Amino acid sequence: MLLTRRHFLAATAAVSAVGLFSFVASKKAEQYWLVSAATDNKNQHFVCAIDLQGNEVSRIALPARGHDAINIEGKPGRAIVFARRPGLYAFEVDFISGQVVHHIRPEQGYHFYGHGVLSTKRNTLLTSENNYDTGNGFIVERDASNYQIINRYPSGGIGPHQIALMSDDETLVIANGGIKTHPEQPRKKLNLDSMKPNLSYLDLVSGKITEQHQLDNPQLSIRHLGVSAKDKVIAGLQYQGVRTDLVPLAVSHIQGSALKYLKAPKQQWRSMNQYTASICVDDNNALVAISCPRADMITYWSLDNDSFLGTERLSDGAGLAYTDKLFASSGKGQIAELAKSSNSSSMLPFSFEHLRWDNHLLAMKIT
Incomplete structure (x- = not known):
């Protein structure tokens, strides 16, 4: 069923009338909780917080499927949760009280x-x-204090997906995926024959695009981003072309230079099934993790030289988050602590059989 704006507003009004379903277990003095959007076996949508012992500590109902979440600096236990595209909501959520704040x-x-x-x-x-x-x-x-719109900038393309700030906190890198969509056909891709994805940099002071880079294959949609402490950008790709084509699925970029494909054997690219989901950069270990849920694997790469390091198996593994450890979530209800090297084994995953985690995972600060 198409979720129109009218249907969506009615759904959120109904949720508000009865109060958002939530529960909060005992709070433990931990540094992080893991946060992800999820869908249960009744096709109800939530955002949940899990402590690092594998306990579900908070759950808030959502009016439609969620996607990503971000930390709010200076507000431990709070995050902003975004609806999956084409999304009509974002919520500021207090996971400690179990309430939607904005x-x-x-x-x-x-x-x-x-x-x-x-x-x-x-x-x-x-x-x-x-x-x-x-x-x-x-x-x-x-404005982050009241969420009133103060500026609107052209993204430099069609279908801007993930965005990330560089270390100056005023330069925004944008993954313009190139895919045109419309809420009346929510998941249909309307321009696959003419798409022009690009990686763009927006100067928030001037409001102007200062750099823009395109790939040689226009059907490689640039979707997700990770940025290192030294402003090296890693971008994950999703291929929209022929299913038998062999294509690279990740690039690196440093401002002022050209895009570079990450380095891997052809068979590795083929095994990733033309699709990447989340990217997580571990600066401490000069490591990049890229999830490939359609291939049931997490891939590891060198942050220093872009080389392929290995894989770890996780069925439908998509979400990635880093504390001082690397965690992954899966569409089959698992959250696992991953090995940081393909030469060692990860711990047994926490299993939530009634939930399907969405494609992104947040390590939310609670202290």
């Missing part, structure tokens, strides 16, 4: 793409959004 809505004619970032220096929330009448992508900037 409901953030796109303006009429826009929808969210499931991702956003907070700029501490500017005290603003930035979200990737689609003007679905024109099909053009925008970065929308809101």
Whole structure:
């Protein structure tokens, strides 16, 4: 069933009338909880927090499927949760109390793409959004104190998906996936024959795109990002072409240089089934993890030289998060602590058989 804006507003009003379902278990003095959107076996949607012992400690109902979540600096136990594209909500959630604190809505004619970032220096929330009448992508900037829109910038392309801030907190890197969508056909890709994905950099001070880079294959959609402490960008790709094509699925980039494909044997690229989901950068170990849920694997790469290091098996593994350990979630209800090297074994996963975790996982600060 199509979730129209009218249906969505009715659903959120109904949720508000009865109070969001939530429960909170005893709070433990831990540094992080793991947060992910999830769907249960009745097709009900939630965002959940899991402690590092594998206990579900908070659950909040969502009116539609969620996607990514981000930490809020200075607010331990809180995160902003984004709807999956074409999304009509983002919530600021207090997982300790189990309450939705703010409901953030796109303006009429826009929808969210499931991702956003907070700029501490500017005290603003930035979200990737689609003007679905024109099909053009925008970065929308809101005051982080009240979530009122203060700026809107062209993203430099169609279908901006994940965005990330560089270390100056004023340069935004944008994965313009190149795929046109519309809420009346929520998951249909409308322009696969003419898509032009790119990686763009937006200067938030001037509001201008300062760099833009395209790949040699226009059907490699640039989707997800990881940024190192030294501003090296890793981008994960999803291929929209012929299913038998052999294509690389990740690139690295440093501002002022060209895009570079990560280095792997052809068979490794083939085994990833033309699809990547989340990216996690572990600066302490100069390691990059990239999830490939359609291939049931997590892949490891060198942050220093872009070389392929190995894989770890996790059925439908998609979400990735790093504390001082690397964690992954799966669409089959598992959350696992992963090995940081393909030469050792990970622990047995926590299993939540009644839940299907979405594609992203957040290590949320609670202290």
